[in-house]
Amino acid sequence: MKKLLLLLALVVIVASEIAVLSSFHTINTNNISTNNWTSGSTVVVISKADYAYLRVEIEIIPPVLMGQSQTVLIFPNGTQIEIPTVEHYTFSVILPSNGFSPGSFGIQSEGINISDNHPIDVELLSNSTVFQSLYSRIDWTVPPYSRISVYWFLVQGNALVNIQGYGVGL
Amino acid sequence: MTEENLIGKMTEFMTALDQVKKYRELANAMADFAIIIVASVAAFAALNIIVNLLDVFYGYGFIDPGSTGVLPFYGFVVLFIGVLIGIYWVQRKMNSAKMKQWESTLNEGTPGVLKLLQEIQWEKTFSDIRFAKLGFVLYGAVKIMAYWIFAFFLFGVLSGIIGNILHLNFDAISSIVIPLVLVLVLSMKDLRYRYEQVGRLDSFLWELRWFDSEFRRTDFKA
Numbered sequence: 001m002k003k004l005l006l007l008l009a010l011v012v013i014v015a016s017e018i019a020v021l022s023s024f025h026t027i028n029t030n031n032i033s034t035n036n037w038t039s040g041s042t043v044v045v046i047s048k049a050d051y052a053y054l055r056v057e058i059e060i061i062p063p064v065l066m067g068q069s070q071t072v073l074i075f076p077n078g079t080q081i082e083i084p085t086v087e088h089y090t091f092s093v094i095l096p097s098n099g100f101s102p103g104s105f106g107i108q109s110e111g112i113n114i115s116d117n118h119p120i121d122v123e124l125l126s127n128s129t130v131f132q133s134l135y136s137r138i139d140w141t142v143p144p145y146s147r148i149s150v151y152w153f154l155v156q157g158n159a160l161v162n163i164q165g166y167g168v169g170l
Numbered sequence: 171m172t173e174e175n176l177i178g179k180m181t182e183f184m185t186a187l188d189q190v191k192k193y194r195e196l197a198n199a200m201a202d203f204a205i206i207i208v209a210s211v212a213a214f215a216a217l218n219i220i221v222n223l224l225d226v227f228y229g230y231g232f233i234d235p236g237s238t239g240v241l242p243f244y245g246f247v248v249l250f251i252g253v254l255i256g257i258y259w260v261q262r263k264m265n266s267a268k269m270k271q272w273e274s275t276l277n278e279g280t281p282g283v284l285k286l287l288q289e290i291q292w293e294k295t296f297s298d299i300r301f302a303k304l305g306f307v308l309y310g311a312v313k314i315m316a317y318w319i320f321a322f323f324l325f326g327v328l329s330g331i332i333g334n335i336l337h338l339n340f341d342a343i344s345s346i347v348i349p350l351v352l353v354l355v356l357s358m359k360d361l362r363y364r365y366e367q368v369g370r371l372d373s374f375l376w377e378l379r380w381f382d383s384e385f386r387r388t389d390f391k392a
Contacts, residue, residue, distance in 0.1 A: 003202070004201070007201065007205050007208060010209055011208060017212060017215035017216060017218075018215060020219055021215060021218060021219060021222065024222045024226065053226060053227070055229055057229060092229060166225060168222070168223070
């Protein structure tokens, strides 16, 4: 009897572990590939459900043109970084979890595609002005937008953008 | 029947009972085997969770965290060790069964044979044979299932390598069916042996029942 109880407990543990494993996600590969060529003004939109933790590793490789880089990163706070030609510029964006958030939801709009099945998302949009105007018009205090976190930055000029992102929604 | 013949028959009979004792231990160890296998699956899943957490929170990049269905090499090792420990544990339990304890009594000759026959608890022996039969069959099934789980993950690793080199991808059904067929083919000898052994245990049980009724009806005079 003790052995049967132990076996039952182990089966419950395995089932729970499988449930936990299902909460790990990679970024939506339907919308983005690992290596992306950008030109002009491209906006990289990183979004997640409030209960998810997201880590995105970004590598930007500018093309060398007459020995000068023409690639500039522009962040929402106004910071601008010119990427040196000989370097692979790498940085991480971490959007931490905002805690427990019951109830299901889903958002599908310009640059944001989040659902309970896929609570993390990264998208590249070639038309940055459409996104920026949409972003400024959204009321972020009202559901469902109050239940997501969004971070974005602009890549100005040509570059090879390598993006890898993974997260956990618990 | 000469005394020599009688002792020979009795040796055969007691050896068969020892085998039943062994199978009974096997039946008892089957639960342990299942526990060890499920525990190794739990250990693998726990390790997978830890690796995923390290990837997500510290960016170690051990594996692709979303691909939880893919078995990395460490998972293969954990399951392999689990199956090995399970088989070792069952063998140890089976070997712990005390064998040939009757040898010294049997050396006494005909009186020893009668003593042994009188000491046998027939109903318990019948029950032991039935239990041993069940354990013997179930252990075979559980062992095949364990091999199947192991083969499934091994196939996952191999198909990953094949996919990488030859750009061939196996679908989910092939990943389940191919390892199962492979394990069944490789276990065919064991399955046949088990089938025959169960038949032998059946005949043994019926012979014993007949012998028991004959033995009860006979009066022994000194």
